[in-house]
Amino acid sequence: MIPYADALKLLLAQSRALEDEWCRSSDASSRFLAEPVHALRALPPFTNAAMDGYAFASEGNVLTAGSEYQVGGLIAAGAPPPANAEAKVWEITTGAALPAGLDCIVPLERVERLEAGRIRLREALIGGQNVRQRGSDVAIGTQVGAAGQRVDPALRMMLAALGVDRIKVRRKPRVALLSTGAELIANPSLPLGEGQIYAANAPYLEASLRAMGAEVIANTTLGDDAQTFAAQMREVAARVDVVVSTGAVSMGRHDFIPASLRAADARLLFHKVAIRPGKPLLAASLREGPLFIGLPGNPIAAAVGFRFFVVPVLRAMLGMPLETPLRVPLSESVRVAAGLRRFLKARLRYSPSSGIGLELLEGQESYRIGSLLQANAWAVLHEDTNELPAGTLVDALPRDAGGGWFID
Amino acid sequence: MIPYADALKLLLAQSRALEDEWCRSSDASSRFLAEPVHALRALPPFTNAAMDGYAFASEGNVLTAGSEYQVGGLIAAGAPPPANAEAKVWEITTGAALPAGLDCIVPLERVERLEAGRIRLREALIGGQNVRQRGSDVAIGTQVGAAGQRVDPALRMMLAALGVDRIKVRRKPRVALLSTGAELIANPSLPLGEGQIYAANAPYLEASLRAMGAEVIANTTLGDDAQTFAAQMREVAARVDVVVSTGAVSMGRHDFIPASLRAADARLLFHKVAIRPGKPLLAASLREGPLFIGLPGNPIAAAVGFRFFVVPVLRAMLGMPLETPLRVPLSESVRVAAGLRRFLKARLRYSPSSGIGLELLEGQESYRIGSLLQANAWAVLHEDTNELPAGTLVDALPRDAGGGWFID
Incomplete structure (x- = not known):
C-alpha cells in the first residue's frame, strides 16, 4: 500500500499540460x-470624462465660483470632436475623450446655464477632477x-x-468513463431486477468532469466481463487523455481490472493506496498513451478517488496550480486510527461569533450518498493523526472541484 | 431617489417563478x-454486503474463533442468487444482496480457506457487521x-x-442584452477610432447570465439612436423574460432610454436608486410582459446593477431563495458618507490565526476593471454607515453569482 502523497506524485509525473x-x-x-x-x-485607451458636465482647462489655477465662460460646443462620447480651436470650455458626455489641454470636468449640476451658450460656475473648481487618465x-x-x-x-x-x-x-482534457459491475442498470427507465442497482457513479463523474471543463468522450456501463472491458479500452484508449473506471479493482472474484491491464501491456503505477475510503484505487499508464485511473465502485470511494486523484491530474493537464486546502478548526473532537489518509464528508460553517468551523458529518460509510448531499467540504485527515480535539486545524477542500465554497 | 431595498422589492414583486x-x-x-x-x-434498495467476504447467519450469537463452516456457494453482485436452501454460509461480493436470514459479513482476510468448500474463522464474529441495511x-x-x-x-x-x-x-430565463453607446465597438478585430472603446459590459453580462443558467436570446450593440433602440426592443420584448440594457439611463443628452420607455408605454418601476456605483439605474415593466432593467454604462456600475438587481430577479424566476450575505469583519477601517448603499470591490481572506477578514480594494472608481479582477467579493455597506472601524461586521457576497466563494 502506497501513501497518498506518493501515489499522487506518481500520477502527476505522468500528467503533462495539454497542448494549447x-x-x-x-x-x-x-x-x-x-x-x-x-x-x-x-485602459482607458484615452483620457476621458468620468461624468456628464463641462470640460475646462484649469491650467493649474482654481477657477472661482461665479466666473463665467463661453462653451465651445458638445463633445459626445463616440462622436468625432468638433472643430473649434478657439474654445477653452466644452460640454462633454461621460466617456468622451478629453481634448488636449483640458484637465477637469465640472458636473452638470454645479453649473448654471446662461444665455447664448454661456455658463457660470456655482462652485470653485480645482483642476484634475472627474477625469480618467489614459492607462490609469x-x-x-x-x-x-x-x-x-x-x-x-x-x-x-x-x-x-x-x-x-x-x-x-x-485543449479540453478528453476522458472516457467505464463503469463495471453486473449489478448496474444505467437506464433509469428500466425496472431493477433482483440484486440490481442503478448506476450512480457515472452520472456523478460525468457531471463533475463537465463542470471542470473536460470532455466526456465515452460513458459506458459494462458488466463484469474482462473481454468486454478490454474491447472498450481498445475502443477509447487512443482517443482520450484519461480513462476512468469504477469497480473491479478490489481483490474479489470479479475484480478483473488489474489482470486486464497486465494483459494490455499497461504500466501499473500503483494499486491500493493508504486512504479511506477508496483503498483499492489503481492507476496505470496505458500503452496508447492515456492514464488509467481505476476507482472503486462504492459511490463515496469513487467520489473521493475522483476528487483527490482525477481532479489533480486534470488540473495539471489544464495548467492549473495545485489546490491549497484551507486550514480550519474542527468543530468537534474526533478519534481515528492512524496510518491512512482519510477523506471525510464535512460541512464548513461560518458565523461572526464563532468564525469558521468544520463539522464532520454523520454517515461516513462509503455507500451513503445522503451525507454527500449535506456536505460542502472534504475534511482531509493526515496519516499521523489519531486523537483530534475540537479546534484542531485540519485541511479542508470544497466538495466539488472548481465550484468554490458554498458556506452557510 | 429610491432606497435599494425598496427598489429591489418593486422588482421582485414583478418576478414570478417561471413555468416548470x-x-x-x-x-x-x-x-x-x-x-x-x-x-x-x-437506498440501498436491498440489504447487501459492504465488502467481499462470507455471509453468515449469526442469529444473535457470537461465532467463536476457530469454528468451521461449509460454504454453500457464491453470491455475486448482480447475479441471480444460487438455489441452495440448505446453506447457512455463503461467499459474497460487495454489493450483493444478502439472502433472508443472513446478518453479517466476515471479510475475506479473517477467514481461512480449508478443503472441500469449508472455511474456518480466524476471529470471533459478532452479528450485524459489514451489512448495509435496506433504506439505511x-x-x-x-x-x-x-x-x-x-x-x-x-x-x-x-x-x-x-x-x-x-x-x-x-424553464431557463430568457434574457436580451442591449448595449447602448456610440463609442462602443463590439468586434475586437476592428481597430478603435478616435474616442471609441471596445464593448466590455456585454461579454461580462453574457458570461454571467450563462453561468447562472439563463439563455441569452439577443446580444446587440446599438449606438445612441433612440429609434434603433425602440426597434430592437420591439424585436425582443415578446420573446424574453428580461431585457437588460447598458448605458443611456443618466441625465445626459444621449440618455434616451427613459423617454423611449415612455414612448413604448412601459410602466416605470423606478429610475435612480440610492446606491453607489450605479445610481442612474432604471427598471420598468414592458407592455409585452418582460421586465426591463437599464444598467448604467460604466463597467463596474453595470456589474453592480447585474449582481444586485438582475441576479435577484433571475433567482426569483428560478425559484431560488434570496441570497444570505456573510457577516464578516472589515480588515481595515473605512469612512463613507452615509445615505447611499455602497457596493465595493473586496477580497475575502482567511487564515487560521486571524480568521475571516474582508479587505476593501484600491481603485473603487466605476471605470476600473483591474480591481474587479482582484476581487472575490462585494462588500455591501448599508445606508446608515459612516465611520466603520476595522473589525466592523459588514455584509459580503461572492463576486460572481452562483460561483461560490473563492477564498485564499
Whole structure:
C-alpha cells in the first residue's frame, strides 16, 4: 500500500499540460489560459470624462465660483470632436475623450446655464477632477491573466475591454468513463431486477468532469466481463487523455481490472493506496498513451478517488496550480486510527461569533450518498493523526472541484 | 431617489417563478428543481454486503474463533442468487444482496480457506457487521432535493441512484442584452477610432447570465439612436423574460432610454436608486410582459446593477431563495458618507490565526476593471454607515453569482 502523497506524485509525473489552442475570447468562458495575458493597450485607451458636465482647462489655477465662460460646443462620447480651436470650455458626455489641454470636468449640476451658450460656475473648481487618465486602470504591458487561470466573467470583461480577439487556452482534457459491475442498470427507465442497482457513479463523474471543463468522450456501463472491458479500452484508449473506471479493482472474484491491464501491456503505477475510503484505487499508464485511473465502485470511494486523484491530474493537464486546502478548526473532537489518509464528508460553517468551523458529518460509510448531499467540504485527515480535539486545524477542500465554497 | 431595498422589492414583486418543465435527470446538470424531490425507492434498495467476504447467519450469537463452516456457494453482485436452501454460509461480493436470514459479513482476510468448500474463522464474529441495511442511507419518502435547488453532481448521483428518470425543473430565463453607446465597438478585430472603446459590459453580462443558467436570446450593440433602440426592443420584448440594457439611463443628452420607455408605454418601476456605483439605474415593466432593467454604462456600475438587481430577479424566476450575505469583519477601517448603499470591490481572506477578514480594494472608481479582477467579493455597506472601524461586521457576497466563494 502506497501513501497518498506518493501515489499522487506518481500520477502527476505522468500528467503533462495539454497542448494549447487558439480560442476566440467570446468562446473562452470556463476555458483555461495557456499563457499569461498582457495588456497590449492601455485602459482607458484615452483620457476621458468620468461624468456628464463641462470640460475646462484649469491650467493649474482654481477657477472661482461665479466666473463665467463661453462653451465651445458638445463633445459626445463616440462622436468625432468638433472643430473649434478657439474654445477653452466644452460640454462633454461621460466617456468622451478629453481634448488636449483640458484637465477637469465640472458636473452638470454645479453649473448654471446662461444665455447664448454661456455658463457660470456655482462652485470653485480645482483642476484634475472627474477625469480618467489614459492607462490609469491598466497600463500597457500589465499582466491581466495568468497561465492556468479560468476565464471567468470578469476576465471576459477585461479581455473585451482590451480588444483581445483570440487567446491561447489549453485543449479540453478528453476522458472516457467505464463503469463495471453486473449489478448496474444505467437506464433509469428500466425496472431493477433482483440484486440490481442503478448506476450512480457515472452520472456523478460525468457531471463533475463537465463542470471542470473536460470532455466526456465515452460513458459506458459494462458488466463484469474482462473481454468486454478490454474491447472498450481498445475502443477509447487512443482517443482520450484519461480513462476512468469504477469497480473491479478490489481483490474479489470479479475484480478483473488489474489482470486486464497486465494483459494490455499497461504500466501499473500503483494499486491500493493508504486512504479511506477508496483503498483499492489503481492507476496505470496505458500503452496508447492515456492514464488509467481505476476507482472503486462504492459511490463515496469513487467520489473521493475522483476528487483527490482525477481532479489533480486534470488540473495539471489544464495548467492549473495545485489546490491549497484551507486550514480550519474542527468543530468537534474526533478519534481515528492512524496510518491512512482519510477523506471525510464535512460541512464548513461560518458565523461572526464563532468564525469558521468544520463539522464532520454523520454517515461516513462509503455507500451513503445522503451525507454527500449535506456536505460542502472534504475534511482531509493526515496519516499521523489519531486523537483530534475540537479546534484542531485540519485541511479542508470544497466538495466539488472548481465550484468554490458554498458556506452557510 | 429610491432606497435599494425598496427598489429591489418593486422588482421582485414583478418576478414570478417561471413555468416548470420536465427534464431528463441526465440533462439536468445546472438546472433548478421546480419542486421538492422525494425518494420513491429506498437506498440501498436491498440489504447487501459492504465488502467481499462470507455471509453468515449469526442469529444473535457470537461465532467463536476457530469454528468451521461449509460454504454453500457464491453470491455475486448482480447475479441471480444460487438455489441452495440448505446453506447457512455463503461467499459474497460487495454489493450483493444478502439472502433472508443472513446478518453479517466476515471479510475475506479473517477467514481461512480449508478443503472441500469449508472455511474456518480466524476471529470471533459478532452479528450485524459489514451489512448495509435496506433504506439505511435513504428511506422511502425522504426529501432529497428542495425546490429551487441547483442540480449539482452530488444531486445527479442521488437522482441516478434512486432511478429518477425525469424531474421538473424551471424553464431557463430568457434574457436580451442591449448595449447602448456610440463609442462602443463590439468586434475586437476592428481597430478603435478616435474616442471609441471596445464593448466590455456585454461579454461580462453574457458570461454571467450563462453561468447562472439563463439563455441569452439577443446580444446587440446599438449606438445612441433612440429609434434603433425602440426597434430592437420591439424585436425582443415578446420573446424574453428580461431585457437588460447598458448605458443611456443618466441625465445626459444621449440618455434616451427613459423617454423611449415612455414612448413604448412601459410602466416605470423606478429610475435612480440610492446606491453607489450605479445610481442612474432604471427598471420598468414592458407592455409585452418582460421586465426591463437599464444598467448604467460604466463597467463596474453595470456589474453592480447585474449582481444586485438582475441576479435577484433571475433567482426569483428560478425559484431560488434570496441570497444570505456573510457577516464578516472589515480588515481595515473605512469612512463613507452615509445615505447611499455602497457596493465595493473586496477580497475575502482567511487564515487560521486571524480568521475571516474582508479587505476593501484600491481603485473603487466605476471605470476600473483591474480591481474587479482582484476581487472575490462585494462588500455591501448599508445606508446608515459612516465611520466603520476595522473589525466592523459588514455584509459580503461572492463576486460572481452562483460561483461560490473563492477564498485564499
